Amino acid sequence: MLHAVSLLKQRGAKVLVETGTARDGRKNFDGDGGSTIIFGEWAKHHQALLYSVDIDPTAVKIAKSVTKKFGPSVHVICSNSITFLENFQGPIDFLYLDSYDFDANEPLPSQEHHLKEIIAAYPKLHKDSIVMIDDCGLPHGGKGVLVID
Numbered sequence: 001m002l003h004a005v006s007l008l009k010q011r012g013a014k015v016l017v018e019t020g021t022a023r024d025g026r027k028n029f030d031g032d033g034g035s036t037i038i039f040g041e042w043a044k045h046h047q048a049l050l051y052s053v054d055i056d057p058t059a060v061k062i063a064k065s066v067t068k069k070f071g072p073s074v075h076v077i078c079s080n081s082i083t084f085l086e087n088f089q090g091p092i093d094f095l096y097l098d099s100y101d102f103d104a105n106e107p108l109p110s111q112e113h114h115l116k117e118i119i120a121a122y123p124k125l126h127k128d129s130i131v132m133i134d135d136c137g138l139p140h141g142g143k144g145v146l147v148i149d
Contacts, residue, residue: 001038004096007130013093014048019081019117020099020134021054021063035096035134036063036076043073053077053084054099082113085120092124097143098134107140115146 008016022036036052043050050073054060060078067074077084081099100113114133125131133143 001035004035004094004130004132005038005042008042008046008048008094011093011128011130013042013130014046015090015092016043016048016050016094016096017085017088017092017121018050018052018096018098019054019085020097021052021059021076022066035098036074037066039094039096040067040070040074044070048073048093050074051077051084051088053079053081055080082116082120085117085124088121088124090124091126092121092129093126094130094132095121095125096132096134097147100143104140110143111140111146114143118147 007013016039018035018039022034036050039050039052042048050070052063052067052074054063054076055078057078060076063076067076097114097117099117100110103110118131133147
């Protein structure tokens with residue numbers, strides 16, 4: 001995450017999009033959803049906007065609760081991430097893909113989902129956009145293997 005924040009600063013990112021949101025708030029910060037809080041802090045302190053999208057209404061409710069303190073800098077949306085990215089208006093400076101939980105016994109559904117996300121987001125990216133995919137170090141190439149290939 002330190003590298004992500006360094007890149008945000010270096011490139012002056014103003015529009016951040018995250019797929020998959022804080023499901024457990026601060027309870028499981030390191031393992032699940034800490035990025036929403038980190039990117040929310042960044043957005044608040046750098047006049048930026050974070051759009052965090054998740055298909056799970058419960059996760060969205062929790063994320064809205066823990067990001068309320070960031071005010072209008074953070075928007076948590078309940079939607080299919082691919083649909084959200086297809087319909088997103090404007091450029092994306094920073095894209096963080098972390099939706100669709102990875103199952104090492106059946107990796108393809110998560111991998112295909114992340115490929116569809118990047119395809120949906122691609123027209124909104126520009127030469128200085130930053131794209132990061134979580135869980136790439138997992139077995140079978142993790143979530144990002146198809147995107148990276």
